[in-house]
Amino acid sequence: MSRSVTVRILSGVLLAALLLPVSRSLADDLDDSRRKLQQIERRLRQTSQTLEQKTQAERQLRSDLRSVSAELERMRRRDKDLERELGRIEETIAARQKDAAEARTQVGEMENQVKTRLVALYKAGDAGPLRIVFSSTTPSEMARQFRYLSGVVRHDRQLLDTYRSRLEDL
Known part of the structure; x- marks a missing residue:
């Protein structure tokens, strides 16, 4: 064989010997990269699911908040209505107390008239x-x-x- 063929064969064997560990290393790196990519995709799906759950929870909380706000507003209106009614009742009570005091005064005056009349009848x-x-x-x-x-x-x-x-x- 000629020397150039031998050099070429040796060069090819040497190149194969040198590239074989590199290609195995590249294959291992590729497998690691695929595993990492799968883990990242899995975490991304989990994060997406968690985000969707939290979004649904947020929507539910917003709905609940609107309901509570509406109920609070209704209760405030009812409170104002009750306060107005209480004011009217207090005015009515005050007026009736005044009427009762006047009636007691009139009864006292009538009682004096009756006593005076009874005394006059007794004396007669x-x-x-x-x-x-x-x-x-x-x-x-x-x-x-x-x-x-x-x-x-x-x-x-x-x-x-x-x-x-x-x-x-x-």
């Missing part, structure tokens, strides 16, 4: 009204005295009825 005695009617000198004066006494008796009855009614109202 049983024959008081009869004495007034029969002390008249003429029949027309007697009729006038009788009308007067009838008016007094009506007034006394009305006074007592009003007094009783006011006492029951209290």
Whole structure:
């Protein structure tokens, strides 16, 4: 064989010997790169799923927040309505307390009138009204005295009825 062929064969063998470990190293690097790529893709899918879950949770929380906000606004309106109603009730109570105080004052005044009238009747005695009617000198004066006494008796009855009614109202 010729020297040049031998050199070429030796060069080829040497080149193959040198490239064989490099190609194995490159193949190993390629396998490592593929494994790393698969891990990265797996993590990317997991991260994407986690992101989707969190996005759904965020949407649900936003929906819940809108519901809570609407309920809070409804409760605020109800609170204002109740405060207005409470104000009206307090005004009504104050007016009724004033009316009750006035009624008690009127009842007290009527009670004094009834007492005064009872004292006058007691002092006049049983024959008081009869004495007034029969002390008249003429029949027309007697009729006038009788009308007067009838008016007094009506007034006394009305006074007592009003007094009783006011006492029951209290």
